[in-house]
Amino acid sequence: MRHVLVIGAGPAGLAAALAASDAGASVTLLDAGDGLGGQYWRHLPPQRPSRRESRLHHGWAAFERLQGRIGRADAIEVLTEAQVWAIETADAVTAQVLLGPTDAAGREARALTADAIVLAPGAHDRTLPFPGWHLPGVFSAGAAQALAKGERIAVGRRAVVAGAGPFLLPVAQSLTAAGATVLGVFEAARPRALARGWLPKPWKLLGTAHKGRELAGYLAHHLAHRVPYRPGRAVVEARGDGRVEEVVIARLDADWAPVPGTERTLAADAVCVSHGFTPRLELPIAAGCEIGPDRFVRVDPDQRTSVEGVYAAGEITGIGGVDAALVEGRIAGHRAAGGDRSAMGSAPRRARAAAELTRRIEAAHGIRPGWTSWLRDDTVVCRCEEVPYGRLRAVAAATEQRSLRSVKLTTRAGLGICQARMCGRTVESLIGADPSSGADTSDRRPLAAPVRLGDLAGLPTAPDGA
């Protein structure tokens, strides 16, 4: 029996595990979190379940179906609180796993190999810095969403949602559902860019009908709750004494540079900001998978990466939302298990449509270079190490450097506890680094998660020559 290892139990990983098991493989599905569902299906902690959970989530029924089938499948072993902290490629591709709560001492270590591996670690949301973004009350949209969905806590009473991308809408909705007043959704892309991304060939989106419905539902919801949707605008500053009290909104030009004179101040106690997503590429890079010029894992129509036996699905291959993740996961799992290409039904067609949607999201909402003009010299770029923009710029100029490696080590930007997950791509673009070669990128992290020295010391070693 073929054994398939699936890393990540978000929509992509869940679909992959099930498809692999349906195709006759034995499956190990693991996730660092304490439950299944990933970024999309966040849920209440088991000790505080809620009957309203289904109403807080889109597609909750679909999740329950997936989870139920996975639970019943004898050939699927599920490991939660299972952190893959490194991937070794010395012999076979091997996932190094630590089992147990993140902050527990003496976690059990396992080294897992399989006939095929499906990587589905997803993405984390990306927030561009702006003056005041370090103030309490400023959240990434993902964090706000997680609190609203997972804990049913609204991050504030008068909230502003801002940034770019279709997923700002569900965040506004979750906040409203959790009891906040959302003053507006401020989308950086201008109406023309939105039209370019979404409207010219709407029939291409038919393959993702579900998505279309969902977005239509959000828009209806916004109208119903009178949440204004304001394209071509951004939060360019948050102000307050010790926490957010007001935000400054400005109109943007097509390059996302604020248009002087259009600033407007809104009293608010919470700002939820996301400008897109950064795929979690450390595992695919460690496995040796080729990364494309768009900085997603390169896959073929079977979701195969450039490494024999390693497949990728979900947001590490492109940002297309839950439907894309599900269909890619299904294909990856099926093929990883050795399933026949002809037995995939409509999945390949839907995957192509999802890829089209991914392209459109990028075309409409992709980050444009003018945003840097809302920075000030004292705007902190790297929050872990508190490196302000002015210093970054001055040091890069004094050293005549565009290499990320050098600038990181001369400024400390990106060296902190998050290991440049938050600021890496921002720093790259601010210094004009060229990450395309793969040699000088913030995506590479041989340690995919912090590991206690005691846990490392407990791992097996070869005899030491010293």
Added chain:
Amino acid sequence: MRADAVIVGAGIVGAACARALARTGMSVVVVDRGAPASATSARGEGNLLVSDKAPGPELDLALLASEHWPRLAAELADELGAAFPAVEYERKGGIVVATTEAGAGPLRDFARGQAEAGVEVRDLAAAEALELEPHLNPEITAAVHYGQDAQIQPVVATEALLASARRAGARVLPHQEVTGALRDATGRVTGVRTASETLHADTVVVAAGPWSGAAAGALGADLPVRPRRGTVLVTARMRQKVFHKVYDGDYFGATQSTDAALQTSSVVESTPGGTVLIGSSRQQIGFDERLSVEVLAAIARKALRLFPFLETTPVIRAYGGFRPYTPDHLPVIGEDHRHPGLWYATGHEGAGIGLAGVTGELIGALVTGAEPPLDPEPFRPSRPSLAAHLAPEGAA
């Protein structure tokens, strides 16, 4: 393009050579196939050590370096001003400890030998050691204090040397690989070629780190410089609990060994950033960059033997690079006796950060014919201990 000197490699050694030569009034071009300050010099630690060196030419060079660095750091700070990041020179001192009975004697003997060669060393009683390092494993069997051990931030130091060289007129050309030599009718090296440039120069200095063997090869010469991989762990930030550089005594065995097997010995220290650096391993596995869990585990175990409190400390990063080493474990500094015009400044193994400044001074003196700061013979490519590893004269 024409210059008095071309330097191949913009790591810390090439940067120091560029600065030294440019300050003698020569026109200097530094060529690197990648970004400056981004290869080995950005993948190690910044220890300026005398403690790990046995009496001999490398220790002489290190002792000179330990006098030279404070001056150099001050000069750089002066010249580049407060806007330039600090090189963080700190003479914090090192403490070497033995953790086994068997290790205690050799450590004290080694220290005695160094003292005779002019190293500032002091035997510490266990209680003294624990006073200096309260979180040290109390079960140590011997401890020696080295006052001269210091550190710098290697990438800032490299950038500062380059910036200073530029101020003295040097030019730095990044992203240009040196692919061949220019030679005159007598065979003398008169410059280098890159994909897009022809650079004429009377002096060509190869300072290409662990790739120096390949670079020499591209220039029609040969040089036995090979890579020796090292891995370092970085912890999360914490309140300072380690105050010196603290090593276990195994370090001596490891640096001098030619054994290809994995070797580790602990060097634990705090950085001004608040993290603790834990080094490091030594492995001869070519330029293989893949992560190896057993190496991480071996480093971690040794570090815990020194500082048990680190058990619960999270490691947030592992990185490493390839030390450039020679078969006789001495740097190669000087002109190739077989290829006039071709010079080397490389092969510093795990000490290139510390020895870069004096290497630059030595190159500057030898190229211009000035009085060298120490006897250059043991470092020349023509030294006897390297002869067996070099192609004979005229054979290249």
